[in-house]
Amino acid sequence: MSEVAVEEGARDFIRDIVRADLEAGRHDTVVTRFPPEPNGYLHIGHAKSICLNFGVAQEFGGRCHLRFDDTNPVKEEQEYIEAIEEDVRWLGFDWGEHLHFASDYFEQLYEWALHLIRHGKAYVDDLSPEEMRAYRGTLTEPGRNSPWRDRSVQENLDLFARMRAGAFPDGARVLRAKIDMASGNINLRDPVLYRILHAAHPRTGDAWSIYPTYDFAHGQSDAIEGVTHSLCTLEFEDHRPLYDWLIDNLPVPSRPRQYEFARLNLAYTVLSKRRLIQLIAEGHVRGWDDPRMPTLRALRRRGVPPAAIRDFVRRVGVARADNLVEPALLDHCVRELLNRTAPRRMAVLRPLKVVLENYPEGQSEFLEAINNPEDPGAGRRPVPFGRELYIERDDFLEEPPKKFFRLAPGREVRLRYAYFITCREAIKDAAGEVVELRCTYDPATRGGDPPDGRKVKATLHWVSATHAVPAEVRLYDHLFRAPEPGASGDYRDDLNPGSLEGLDQCRLEPALAEAAPGEPVQFERQGYFAQDPDSRPDKLVFNRTVALRDSWARLQAKDK
Ligand code: ATP
Numbered sequence: 001m002s003e004v005a006v007e008e009g010a011r012d013f014i015r016d017i018v019r020a021d022l023e024a025g026r027h028d029t030v031v032t033r034f035p036p037e038p039n040g041y042l043h044i045g046h047a048k049s050i051c052l053n054f055g056v057a058q059e060f061g062g063r064c065h066l067r068f069d070d071t072n073p074v075k076e077e078q079e080y081i082e083a084i085e086e087d088v089r090w091l092g093f094d095w096g097e098h099l100h101f102a103s104d105y106f107e108q109l110y111e112w113a114l115h116l117i118r119h120g121k122a123y124v125d126d127l128s129p130e131e132m133r134a135y136r137g138t139l140t141e142p143g144r145n146s147p148w149r150d151r152s153v154q155e156n157l158d159l160f161a162r163m164r165a166g167a168f169p170d171g172a173r174v175l176r177a178k179i180d181m182a183s184g185n186i187n188l189r190d191p192v193l194y195r196i197l198h199a200a201h202p203r204t205g206d207a208w209s210i211y212p213t214y215d216f217a218h219g220q221s222d223a224i225e226g227v228t229h230s231l232c233t234l235e236f237e238d239h240r241p242l243y244d245w246l247i248d249n250l251p252v253p254s255r256p257r258q259y260e261f262a263r264l265n266l267a268y269t270v271l272s273k274r275r276l277i278q279l280i281a282e283g284h285v286r287g288w289d290d291p292r293m294p295t296l297r298a299l300r301r302r303g304v305p306p307a308a309i310r311d312f313v314r315r316v317g318v319a320r321a322d323n324l325v326e327p328a329l330l331d332h333c334v335r336e337l338l339n340r341t342a343p344r345r346m347a348v349l350r351p352l353k354v355v356l357e358n359y360p361e362g363q364s365e366f367l368e369a370i371n372n373p374e375d376p377g378a379g380r381r382p383v384p385f386g387r388e389l390y391i392e393r394d395d396f397l398e399e400p401p402k403k404f405f406r407l408a409p410g411r412e413v414r415l416r417y418a419y420f421i422t423c424r425e426a427i428k429d430a431a432g433e434v435v436e437l438r439c440t441y442d443p444a445t446r447g448g449d450p451p452d453g454r455k456v457k458a459t460l461h462w463v464s465a466t467h468a469v470p471a472e473v474r475l476y477d478h479l480f481r482a483p484e485p486g487a488s489g490d491y492r493d494d495l496n497p498g499s500l501e502g503l504d505q506c507r508l509e510p511a512l513a514e515a516a517p518g519e520p521v522q523f524e525r526q527g528y529f530a531q532d533p534d535s536r537p538d539k540l541v542f543n544r545t546v547a548l549r550d551s552w553a554r555l556q557a558k559d560k
C-alpha cells in the first residue's frame with residue numbers, strides 16, 4: 001500500500017494495542033485514517049500522525065485512508081486539498097482507493113441526526129452563542145438546561161428541516177445532543193452537532209446551509225469507513241466519551257475506537273496553523289513553502305528528503321507523555337541520510353581571491369575529485385584549477401589565534417584535490433580589509449600528497465576564479481530564537497532576526513551548474529544544499545538544508 005519499506009521493530013503502546021486486538025481476533029484487519037482539515041498545509045507535526053497511521057496499517061497488513069475532515073467551509077479550500085494529497089504522497093504514502101471526505105457523508109450524517117431527534121436524544125436550541133456559553137457552566141460548576149431542551153420531537157424535526165432548507169440566518173439555532181448538562185466532562189454538556197453556516201463548500205457548493213461539527217462528523221465517518229483504530233492527539237482525550245456516546249446511540253455499521261497519543265512539539269518552532277497563517281499574512285516569512293517554515297513543502301524546498309522525516313518521526317516515537325523535540329534531531333537524520341547519498345562539490349560562499357604568483361598566467365588544468373567518499377560507485381569528476389582562485393574568507397586570518405590552523409601569512413595549507421599553497425602576502429584596500437592573497441603553490445604536491453611526506457594542518461576547499469559560476473546561497477537558522485516561542489508573551493517577539501542570511505556573491509565549481517533542481521549536494525566543509533525553485537541557469541540559487549558540524553565554531557562558542 002505504500003512505497004516505503006516497512007520499518008521493522010517499531011514498538012509503542014498503539015502498536016501493542018493493535019497487535020493484541022488482532023491476536024485476540026477482535027478485528028480481522030486493521031484500518032486507520034489520516035484526517036486532515038483542509039484549512040492549511042501539512043507540517044512536520046502532521047508527519048508524525050501520517051507515519052503512525054500509514055505505518056501501523058502497513059506493518060499489520062491493513063489499510064489507511066486519507067480522509068478530509070471538511071466540515072468547516074469558512075476556512076477550507078480546494079488548494080489545500082490538492083496540496084495535502086501531494087504532500088502525503090511526497091512523504092511516501094499511498095491511500096490507494098481510499099480517498100474520502102467527511103462531506104461525502106453529509107446526507108448520512110443528517111439521517112443520523114434525525115435518528116437522534118426521533119429518539120429524544122437531540123434538540124434544536126435557540127439560545128444565542130453567548131447564552132449557550134453562560135448556560136454551559138464551568139469546570140467547577142455544572143451547566144443549566146436550555147429552556148428549549150424539552151421541545152417535542154415533532155417541533156425539533158420541523159425546525160431542523162427548516163435549518164437545512166436555509167430558513168434561518170447563521171448562528172440563529174443549533175442542533176444539540178441531549179446528554180447531561182451536569183456532566184463533569186464539558187464535552188457531554190449537550191454538545192453542538194450542527195450549526196447554520198450559509199457558506200459555499202469546496203465540494204458540496206451551496207447544497208447545505210447547516211454543517212456538522214467535528215465531533216458529530218468524526219467518529220461516524222470512522223464507523224462508515226470501518227476504521228478500527230482512530231488515532232488522534234491527546235487534546236481529543238476529553239472528547240472520547242462523546243465519541244463513544246454517539247457510536248453507542250446511532251445505528252452505525254461498525255464500532256471504531258479512539259486512542260490518543262502526544263502531539264509532536266518542536267523547539268524553536270510553532271506548529272499551529274493559525275500562527276503559521278499569521279506569519280505569512282504579516283510578512284515574517286515569504287509563504288507556506290518558505291524554507292524556514294515547518295511545513296512539508298518548506299522542508300521539501302529546503303532539500304530535506306522525505307526519508308529523513310520518516311526516520312526522524314520513528315526516532316521521536318509514539319507515547320502519551322508530552323515533550324519538546326529538538327530540531328537538531330531532524331538535522332541529524334538529514335545529515336546521516338545525505339552523508340551516504342549526496343554528491344560532494346566545492347562552493348565558496350564568502351569569496352576571498354587568491355593569486356598563485358608562480359602559476360603560469362593563462363594556464364589551467366583539471367584535477368580529479370572524488371564524488372562521494374561514502375559511495376565508491378559515485379565516481380570522480382574533473383575540477384578546473386588555475387592561477388586565480390577563491391577560498392572562503394574565514395579560512396584566512398592575518399593574526400591567527402592558537403587553535404586556528406587554516407591559512408595565515410607565511411603558512412602552508414592544502415587545497416583539496418589540488419596543491420599545497422603558501423601565503424606570501426595579504427593585500428588590503430583603503431579601509432584595511434584584506435581583499436586578495438598573494439600565494440605560491442608547490443607543483444610537486446599535485447593531488448595533495450607531497451613526495452617528501454611533509455604535513456599541513458588544514459585542507460581548504462576552493463574554486464577557480466575563471467571557471468566558477470556565480471550563485472546566491474540562502475542560509476537558514478531557526479525561525480524563533482526561543483525554544484518555546486510565546487512562552488513569555490507574544491510568540492512574534494521571539495522571531496529570530498537572523499533566520500535568513502542571503503549570500504549573493506558565492507562562487508561554485510562548474511559541475512554545480514548541472515545539479516538537478518531539488519537534488520541534495522554537499523558543499524564540502526559547509527553542509528548540504530539543494531537548488532531553490534527560484535534558481536535560473538544564469539542565476540543559480542541554493543538553499544542550505546543543514547550545516548555540517550564545525551569544530552572551530554564549537555571551540556569559539558566554548559571560549560565565549
Ligand atoms: P491546528 O490545530 O494547527 O489547526 P490540527 O491538529 O487541527 O492543527 P488537522 O488538519 O486537524 O490539524 O490535523 C490532522 C491530524 O494531524 C489530526 O489527527 C491531528 O491530531 C494530527 N496532528 C496535527 N498536529 C499534530 C502534531 N503536532 N503532532 C502529531 N499529530 C498532529
Ligand code: MG
Nearest residue numbers: 036037069214
Ligand atoms: Mg483539527
